[in-house]
Amino acid sequence: xxxxxxKYTATSVSVxxxxxxxxxxxxxxxPDYSLRTLRYMADVEYHTVxxxxxxxxxxxxxxxxxxxxxxxxxxxxxxxxxxLATVLGIHxxxxxxxxxxxTRLKLGWKDKLDPIxxxxxxxxxxxxxxxxxxxWGAANELSAIQAYNRMADLEEDPVLGELLRRIAKQEARHxxxxxxxxxxxxxxxxxAQVIARFALKRFWAPVGSSIMDRVEVQHVMNHxxxxxxxxxxxxxxxxxxxxxxxxxxxxxxxxxxIALGIAA
Amino acid sequence: xxxxxxxxxxxxxxxxxxxxxxxxxxxxxxxLSSFVNAxxxxxxxxxxxxLGRLESATMEHLRNLLVTATHKDARVTAFxxxxxxxxxxxxxxxxxxLEANNVPRAQDVPEGKPRHTIKxxxxxxxxxxxxxxxxxxxxxxIAVHTTTGLIDEWIMTTSYERLATASKSPALASTxxxxxxxxxxxxxxxADDSRRRLAGSRRAVRQTRAALMHAVWPIGAVDRxxxxxxxxxxxxxxxxxxxxxxxxxxxxxxxxxxxxxxxAAVVAGRLRLAQ
Numbered sequence: 001x002x003x004x005x006x007k008y009t010a011t012s013v014s015v016x017x018x019x020x021x022x023x024x025x026x027x028x029x030x031p032d033y034s035l036r037t038l039r040y041m042a043d044v045e046y047h048t049v050x051x052x053x054x055x056x057x058x059x060x061x062x063x064x065x066x067x068x069x070x071x072x073x074x075x076x077x078x079x080x081x082x083x084l085a086t087v088l089g090i091h092x093x094x095x096x097x098x099x100x101x102x103t104r105l106k107l108g109w110k111d112k113l114d115p116i117x118x119x120x121x122x123x124x125x126x127x128x129x130x131x132x133x134x135x136w137g138a139a140n141e142l143s144a145i146q147a148y149n150r151m152a153d154l155e156e157d158p159v160l161g162e163l164l165r166r167i168a169k170q171e172a173r174h175x176x177x178x179x180x181x182x183x184x185x186x187x188x189x190x191x192a193q194v195i196a197r198f199a200l201k202r203f204w205a206p207v208g209s210s211i212m213d214r215v216e217v218q219h220v221m222n223h224x225x226x227x228x229x230x231x232x233x234x235x236x237x238x239x240x241x242x243x244x245x246x247x248x249x250x251x252x253x254x255x256x257x258i259a260l261g262i263a264a
Numbered sequence: 265x266x267x268x269x270x271x272x273x274x275x276x277x278x279x280x281x282x283x284x285x286x287x288x289x290x291x292x293x294x295x296l297s298s299f300v301n302a303x304x305x306x307x308x309x310x311x312x313x314x315l316g317r318l319e320s321a322t323m324e325h326l327r328n329l330l331v332t333a334t335h336k337d338a339r340v341t342a343f344x345x346x347x348x349x350x351x352x353x354x355x356x357x358x359x360x361x362l363e364a365n366n367v368p369r370a371q372d373v374p375e376g377k378p379r380h381t382i383k384x385x386x387x388x389x390x391x392x393x394x395x396x397x398x399x400x401x402x403x404x405x406i407a408v409h410t411t412t413g414l415i416d417e418w419i420m421t422t423s424y425e426r427l428a429t430a431s432k433s434p435a436l437a438s439t440x441x442x443x444x445x446x447x448x449x450x451x452x453x454x455a456d457d458s459r460r461r462l463a464g465s466r467r468a469v470r471q472t473r474a475a476l477m478h479a480v481w482p483i484g485a486v487d488r489x490x491x492x493x494x495x496x497x498x499x500x501x502x503x504x505x506x507x508x509x510x511x512x513x514x515x516x517x518x519x520x521x522x523x524x525x526x527x528a529a530v531v532a533g534r535l536r537l538a539q
Contacts, residue, residue, distance in 0.1 A: 009352070010289065047339045052323075053330030067323040068352065075349045078283065078342060097279065099337035221338040 003180040005065045008173060012072035012078035015166050017086065020159050025090045033223060034155060035091055038084050040220045041147070042095055044054035044208040045081035048074055051140075066130075069177050076174075080167050087160065131185035132199050135244055138178035138202060140207045142240050143253060145171045147207075148232045150224045178246065186245040193246025200241070204252045206260075214260075221262045231257070231264045272384065277456040279339055283346045285448050290357040294442070296364040298435035303365050308431045311499060314492040316358035316370040321484040322348040331391045332398035334406050339507060343453050350450070354443050361439055376489030386478040387486040406459035407468035408475045411520065414454035415476075415531065416483040417447060418513050423482070423500045426509070430499070462521040469522030476517075476527055480533055497536045508536050 030038070052074055085095040148168035152161040187195050209217050225234055234253040242248050257264075304312070326344060334340055359369040367373075389397070398405055424444055428437040461468045476507040485493055501510055510532045518528035 014286075046342075047337060049330065049345060050335055052326065053335055064320075067320070070323055071348045071352045074345045075286075078345045082280070082283070097337075097342060114267075 003177045005068050005177075008177070009068050009072055009215060012076060014075065015083050015163075015170060017163055017166075018085050020091055020163055022159065024042075024159060028157070029091055030087075030155070030157060030160065033219070034151075034160075035088060035093060036216075037151065037220050037223050038088055039073065039093060039095070040208060040212060040216055042081050042088060043193035043212065045077045045084065045094075047208075047211050048077035048081075050211070051137075066181075073174055075178075076170050080170070083163060083167065087163070091125050127185070128192035128195055129190050131182060131189060132177050132196045134182035134185055135196040135200060135241070135247065136204065137174045138175060138182050138244070139204060139237070139241050139252065141171055141174040141178055143176060143207055144168075146237055147220075147224050150230065150233055153229075154224070179240070182244050185248070190246070197246055197250065200247070200250060205256055206253075218260050218262070221257060225257055226262050226264070227243050228264065230262070277343075277453045279346075279453070281458055282449055282453065283339075283342060286346045286349055288349065288353050290353055290439075290442055293362050294357060294360055295435040295438050296360060298433075299361070299364040302433060302435070304431055304433055306362070307495070307499075308427065308433075308436070309362060309365055309367055310495060311356050311423075311427055312436075313367075313370045313373065313421070314364070314488065314496055315427070316355045317375070317488055317492070318420070318482055318484050319351045319357035319358065320370065321487065322351050324487060326482055328390055328394055329409050331395040332405050332409075333403050334409050336403070337406055340406060340410070340457070340519060347450055347522050350446050354446060357439055357443060361436060376491045378487060379490040379493060379537075381537065383478075384480050384486055387480045401471060402424065402467075403516055404461070404468040404471050407458060407465065408472050409456050410454045411458040411462065411472045412483060414451060414458050414520075415513070415517060416481065417451035417454060417481075417482060418516055419482050421447060421451070422509050422513060423496070426500050441485075457472075459521055460499065462523070466522075473523065473527050476523075478529055479531070479534060480537070481531075486538070501536045 052070055059095045081095075088095055145168045148164045148171065152164040152168070155161055157166075182196075186196060206217055206221060208220070221230075224230060231254065234257055235251075238251045241250050241252065329335070329344070330341075355370070362369055421444060424440045424447075428440040431437070449505060458472075462472060485496075500506060513535070514528040514532040516524075517523055517531050518525045
């Protein structure tokens with residue numbers, strides 16, 4: 001089904017939490033391991049703009065629909081960061097812009113070279129590279145939905161559960177955009193399929209791996225994706241990715257969990 | 265909406281407050297039915313389309329910013345996320361004006377070829393050359409981006425005001441009033457950030473002066489059609505009134521920390537590159 005960009009932009013809103021009783025966390029705080037996971041999620045959401053940069057270095061920025069989507073997408077993700085930061089703030093964990101800046105400065109040289117590498121890649125394979133990015137984005141957004149929903153299931157707190165489900169609902173629209181773009185573009189190009197398959201299989205890692213320490217990635221994956229239920233969630237993501245043209249049989253999420261030593 | 269009192273009193277621009285109160289879809293506020301009986305002239309519509317194209321090119325501009333150290337500053341990027349959102353809806357308001365005048369939206373009209381002059385070659389750099397060039401520049405380049413952002417706001421505001429007057433259309437003038445109100449906060453952020461950085465770093469001043477030597481105005485114009493740019497420069501900056509507008513912008517440039525009349529004259533000279 002084609003994604004209706006006009007409808008999406010017209011209905012894009014920042015996630016609401018005014019009606020949720022966050023104040024209750026003052027007397028009923030969330031456990032430390034949950035806060036650690038939320039902190040990770042907030043950081044990833046705030047860093048969305050960095051992923052935009054990589055995407056923008058490909059030919060896709062000239063397309064109006066893509067541009068419109070990315071404008072709204074960035075803003076929604078920023079607000080997910082703000083919502084999670086508000087929950088963390090009530091627990092005495094401050095996420096301010098200066099601290100986020102420190103994380104980005106720590107990225108160092110690898111990060112400086114990334115856009116260059118990406119841009120050169122973008123030049124070489126042209127529009128096929130956009131297809132790769134769309135497939136990549138779909139994998140990321142699918143994982144985000146699973147992560148938020150898994151946390152909502154695991155966390156017995158109804159207020160946090162409601163916030164996470166609201167965020168997941170917005171992520172679902174991002175998945176719809178990325179998968180519809182990826183499907184169309186991959187279907188048109190055998191070469192894009194080959195590159196996307198190679199890139200995902202070789203380089204994909206759980207969202208946040210490039211900006212967070214490995215122990216933090218392991219904490220979050222252990223929290224949300226371990227055990228039989230976690231593994232089932234991972235397989236659901238893999239199954240959705242496998243539905244895209246040329247990506248049949250990929251098991252990137254499950255394999256990344258194995259690589260991180262997350263117990264099934 | 266007015267500029268927050270915080271900004272006027274020297275406190276830092278509140279990015280969170282800006283994000284929280286971002287202004288989206290303006291269509292319900294626009295007086296579009298008036299255009300039925302009083303349609304705009306073709307040259308005015310062409311300028312509306314051109315301004316819409318400039319406003320909607322945020323992702324192209326962001327690309328150029330984000331491949332440099334600017335992406336590392338979470339406060340600046342948080343601003344830019346909301347800035348892009350508001351500009352999206354400014355462009356949409358301009359599209360609504362076009363549609364109400366029975367002409368297609370900006371993106372549905374093929375754009376002409378860009379200008380190719382040696383004076384602008386530096387600004388046509390792609391992301392690879394920009395990323396490579398920025399490696400040695402480090403954090404002071406953020407001053408370049410926020411200062412050029414500020415000067416761009418002055419130029420665009422001048423252009424909108426000229427368009428509102430020249431159109432003799434109360435309906436267009438009221439649309440432009442809404443747009444200028446939204447843009448006030450963009451200028452306030454850029455003013456706050458650029459003044460702070462220019463005043464605090466000689467490297468920031470040096471890099472900004474160097475960038476202004478070859479900047480193309482308004483930001484993003486380098487990718488736009490030559491014909492549209494000629495029309496725009498003639499409309500806003502030609503004649504005695506145009507010269508006065510250029511002088512007013514140059515004066516403001518000269519008053520920024522570390523800048524002076526010499527660099528302001530360069531900016532002034534580049535506002536009408538086609539002549």
